[in-house]
Amino acid sequence: MNISNAIHALSNIWRNYLDLWHNAWPVMIVIHLYALLQVTWVHYLAVMNLARNRNKLTPFSRFWAYSVLAVGYPLDMLFNAIFGTLFFVELPREWLFTNRCSRWLDDDSWRGSLARWFCRNMLDPFDPRGRHCRA
Numbered sequence: 001m002n003i004s005n006a007i008h009a010l011s012n013i014w015r016n017y018l019d020l021w022h023n024a025w026p027v028m029i030v031i032h033l034y035a036l037l038q039v040t041w042v043h044y045l046a047v048m049n050l051a052r053n054r055n056k057l058t059p060f061s062r063f064w065a066y067s068v069l070a071v072g073y074p075l076d077m078l079f080n081a082i083f084g085t086l087f088f089v090e091l092p093r094e095w096l097f098t099n100r101c102s103r104w105l106d107d108d109s110w111r112g113s114l115a116r117w118f119c120r121n122m123l124d125p126f127d128p129r130g131r132h133c134r135a
Contacts, residue, residue, distance in 0.1 A: 033082065040079040043072040045126055052128040087114060098123060102134040 021028050050057070050065045057065055073096075080097040088111050094100045101123070104115035119133035126132070 036075070036079060037083065040072075040075045041122070043068065043075055044123070047072050048126045048128060048132075087118075098133055105134055 046068050050068065054065075076096050076098075080092050080095065080100055084092055084097050084100050088100065088104070090111075092100060094103065097118075101115040101118050104111045105119065106112065107115070115133070123132040124130060
């Protein structure tokens with residue numbers, strides 16, 4: 001395969017992708033939101049694993065660890081802006097989803113229950129300290 005064929009194949013893939021957005025945009029939104037949910041949580045798990053093993057990192061692996069963190073923060077901000085807004089039915093006051101959950105932890109409303117659920121099931125068990133929310 002030469003470079004011309006490769007460029008042609010990529011342009012066809014891009015054209016098909018845009019056609020999907022044009023013809024099935026609701027499905028594409030759901031697919032992309034699901035991907036954001038998965039990628040953000042996997043990045044969180046990776047960062048927590050790196051934190052747990054920070055004393056074992058070599059200078060080279062520390063560089064890659066910081067690059068994972070550099071991608072993880074914007075993902076968390078996007079997750080908080082989209083999913084945090086949908087879950088808590090409020091615009092974000094904080095940059096990160098954990099900070100939003102921490103703010104609601106002591107509240108007796110449904111938002112407090114939701115924050116406690118997220119912390120107990122998705123965040124705290126994977127933090128090396130055992131408590132990610134309000135840490």
